Amino acid sequence: MNMIFKLFGASALMFLGVACTSCEKEKGESGKPDIPMEQVSYKASNEIIVNPERGFYKATSCEMGISGALSVSTLKNYRANGYSLIFRYFYLKNFRDKALTDEALQFFDKDMAAMREAGVKCVLRFAYTSLETEPDAPLSIIQTHIDQLKPYLAKNADVIAVWQAGFIGSWGEWYYTTNNLNTPSARKAVLDKLLEALPEGRVVQVRTPQYKQEYLRLNGKPTTALTAANAYTNGIAARIGHHNDCFMASETDYGTYQNVTEDKKYLGQEGLYLPMGGETCPPDGVSPADCSKAQEEMRNLRWSYLNSDYYKGVNDRWIAQGCMDKIKREMGYRFVLTSGEYTTNVTPGHLLKVVLRVKNEGYAAPFNPRAVELVLRNVSDQTTYVLPLDVDPRKWKPEMESTIEIEAGLPTDMPIGDYDIYLNLPDPMETLRDNPDYSIQLANEGVWEAETGYNSLLMRINVTSDEKTDIYNGDLVFTKK
Numbered sequence: 286m287n288m289i290f291k292l293f294g295a296s297a298l299m300f301l302g303v304a305c306t307s308c309e310k311e312k313g314e315s316g317k318p319d320i321p322m323e324q325v326s327y328k329a330s331n332e333i334i335v336n337p338e339r340g341f342y343k344a345t346s347c348e349m350g351i352s353g354a355l356s357v358s359t360l361k362n363y364r365a366n367g368y369s370l371i372f373r374y375f376y377l378k379n380f381r382d383k384a385l386t387d388e389a390l391q392f393f394d395k396d397m398a399a400m401r402e403a404g405v406k407c408v409l410r411f412a413y414t415s416l417e418t419e420p421d422a423p424l425s426i427i428q429t430h431i432d433q434l435k436p437y438l439a440k441n442a443d444v445i446a447v448w449q450a451g452f453i454g455s456w457g458e459w460y461y462t463t464n465n466l467n468t469p470s471a472r473k474a475v476l477d478k479l480l481e482a483l484p485e486g487r488v489v490q491v492r493t494p495q496y497k498q499e500y501l502r503l504n505g506k507p508t509t510a511l512t513a514a515n516a517y518t519n520g521i522a523a524r525i526g527h528h529n530d531c532f533m534a535s536e537t538d539y540g541t542y543q544n545v546t547e548d549k550k551y552l553g554q555e556g557l558y559l560p561m562g563g564e565t566c567p568p569d570g571v572s573p574a575d576c577s578k579a580q581e582e583m584r585n586l587r588w589s590y591l592n593s594d595y596y597k598g599v600n601d602r603w604i605a606q607g608c609m610d611k612i613k614r615e616m617g618y619r620f621v622l623t624s625g626e627y628t629t630n631v632t633p634g635h636l637l638k639v640v641l642r643v644k645n646e647g648y649a650a651p652f653n654p655r656a657v658e659l660v661l662r663n664v665s666d667q668t669t670y671v672l673p674l675d676v677d678p679r680k681w682k683p684e685m686e687s688t689i690e691i692e693a694g695l696p697t698d699m700p701i702g703d704y705d706i707y708l709n710l711p712d713p714m715e716t717l718r719d720n721p722d723y724s725i726q727l728a729n730e731g732v733w734e735a736e737t738g739y740n741s742l743l744m745r746i747n748v749t750s751d752e753k754t755d756i757y758n759g760d761l762v763f764t765k766k
Contacts, residue, residue, distance in 0.1 A: 320638055320754050323629045325744055327622040328730045329646075333610060337369050337712065337723050338406060338446045338653055339617025341593035344564075346374035346415070347396070350389030355396045360403030364722070367613070370446060370590055371400070373407040374415075374457075377430065381413050381422040385433045393434070397441035404722030408562065408590065410449040412457030419455070420463040424471055427452045428478050435482040442484035443714035446590075446653065447560045449490045449528055450479055458530060459492045472496060473503050480524055486654050488560055490528040493541050494548045497525045510551045516558035517654075517679060526559035526652070527552055532591070533574035533582055533599070534566035549586065556587025557682060560652040564592030565599040573599050576608035580615075587649040587683065589617040614728075619647035620678070620710075621728045622742075623686060627706065628754060630747045634697035635754040637746070637763075641689040641708065645681045646728065652679065655725065656718070659691060660707040660739055661746060661763060663700065670699065670763035671709075678710060678725070694757030695748060696765070704746045707739035 343363045347353025355373075363371065375393065377385070400407055411430070413421040422430075431452075438445065451457030452475055453466045460467065466475070476496075479489050491497050498508040501522060516523055531539035542548040552561065565574070574582070579599075582588075593600065603609040626640040639659065657676040662669045672693050681687045710725035717723040721738030732740045 320628050320636065321630070322626045322638060322640075323744060325625045325627070325742070327624065327732070327743070329621045330728045330730045331614070332728065333367065333613045334619070334726050334728060335364065335367050335369050336617070336619075336725050338651065339589050339647070339649075340369060340591075340613065341367070341616070342370035342372050342408060342590055343368050344372045344374075344592055344594045346376060347392075348379070349375040349377055349411075350386060350392045351379060354392060355399040357399045357402050360399060360405050364404050368593070369405055369722075371405055371407050372592065373409055375409075375411045376415065377411060377413050377422070378419075380426070380430065381420060382426065384429055390433065390437055393437055394441065397437075397444050400444040401441075401716065404720065406444045406446040406723075408447055408449060409445050410451040410457050412451050412455070414455050417455045417461045421452070421454055421461075421466065423464050424466060424474055427466075427475055431475075431478040431482050438482055439484045442487055443712065443716045445484070445487060447488055447490055447526065447562075448479070448483065450476065450492070450496075459496065469499055469503060473500055476500050476525075480521060483524065485519075488524055488526045488652060490526040490560060490562075492528060492530065494527065494551055494555075495543060497522075497527070500525070510554035511558050512554075513558070517677070523558070527555060527561050529561075529563040531566035532563050533568075533571075533579065534596075535569040535571055539566060539569065552586050556649060558650075558652075558679070560589050561587050561649065562590035565596040567596055567598060573602050576603055576606040579603060580608060580612060583612070583616065584648045584683070589649045589652060591616065615647050617647050617649050618645055618651050618678070618681070618683075618725075619728050620644070620681065620725065621646055622708075622732070622740075625742055625744065627742070627744045627746065629744065630749050630751070630753045631695055632749060632752050632754060633695050633699040633701075634756060635695060635752070636757040637691075637693050637695060637754075639689075639691040639693075639706075641691075641742075642686055643681060643689065643727075644686040645683050647683055650679050650682050651725075654713050655679065656709075656711050656713040657689075658709040658711070659693070659763075660709050661704040662707065664703040664705060664745070668700070669766040670696070670704075671766050672761060672763045691761075692757075692759070693761040693763065694759060695763055699748055699763070701748050701750055704748060706742045706744050706746055707734070707737075708742055709737075709739050711738060 455461040623642045628638045657674045659672040712723040724738030727740045
């Protein structure tokens with residue numbers, strides 16, 4: 286009888302959509318019996334999942350230090366309605382000619398704390414005005430402000446999903462400026478400061494592909510699209526992503542593209558490793574993007590997030606045409622377990638083998654670091670053992686299936702008994718690691734444990750005194766939590 290039938294029964298398996306078959310002991314090339322393993326096939330879910338750092342966001346803004354502070358209750362309500370992300374504009378209208386006050390900096394800090402308590406993260410941008418007719422700030426003031434913000438950005442990097450360049454011009458979009466900042470040298474000076482202040486493991490986004498390419502050129506770097514060889518490093522090319530605030534709104538997306546074909550090809554490659562997101566605009570010279578065009582464009586450009594509030598004329602069309610739920614499901618990453626193989630009877634101090642196959646059905650991959658752990662939890666007393674894995678979900682690329690092969694040891698003093706096994710994908714930041722709101726939920730039926738953020742692998746491991754497996758002599762050993 287299969288182990289999973291012993292545990293859950295046939296009716297439970299039918300409900301969960303899981304198929305399980307036993308692997309018989311067979312002789313390998315060495316002549317010794319292979320370790321017996323159980324196989325599980327998982328059923329994908331059609332649920333719209335509120336996962337971190339992806340999906341539609343709620344737009345918010347404030348006058349930093351003056352008005353518009355975030356409310357934890359409002360943010361929790363956003364999350365309850367399906368938003369893990371907000372866009373947070375910090376306007377600095379009162380500081381165009383002077384340093385930020387301690388009151389303003391504490392205002393920023395308290396907003397970040399509210400996000401942390403509510404279980405959301407932000408797309409962050411600073412600007413000096415929301416009107417084309419109002420001034421921005423001189424370069425020297427911008428540089429002073431970024432220096433002042435640096436320790437606060439480091440402290441709150443856990444709830445900053447991505448930092449948009451901002452500061453220059455109306456809305457921080459690097460276009461309208463009253464201080465002659467729309468020049469290569471001024472843009473370079475601001476981006477230099479931003480990268481200097483940027484917390485490790487976070488990315489700055491710029492408004493057009495040309496801004497990044499121009500910056501790389503001025504630094505004597507290649508302007509070709511990022512590749513796997515130089516992604517996820519401290520190199521400047523790996524720390525600058527892209528946002529588009531007039532997505533699918535004209536032939537050039539309001540000047541986002543200079544050479545539409547080449548620029549989109551460039552962004553499609555960059556988006557395999559860097560965040561891509563933004564908002565739509567009122568269409569100019571083109572029809573509003575219908576469902577077919579929107580989904581094709583977001584998948585080709587590796588789209589991770591989008592404004593839910595602007596532009597309503599485009600977003601509402603997707604609702605009317607019936608594709609909005611599909612876009613909500615697939616924007617960013619969407620990880621689906623397809624199958625797993627497990628050693629189900631293991632002796633303390635001996636070898637546990639696990640093979641997992643995960644498909645990414647989303648438009649993109651995660652763009653920030655993410656931890657991955659196997660968890661064993663005793664069925665009787667809930668004692669938990671954890672194994673951190675050297676696995677990077679950022680490499681689980683869209684429309685691809687990835688295989689995770691694990692060979693690890695159980696502690697020699699691990700109590701005999703039955704243990705359920707889980708996959709945990711928590712936020713790697715210590716401040717968020719144990720908060721399930723920041724863990725990734727797999728898009729499978731019957732796996733999510735909301736109170737812990739664990740994904741059940743629907744398999745039970747029997748830790749037994751019978752020596753049915755090989756002794757483990759390696760360094761990967763589960764530790765008691």
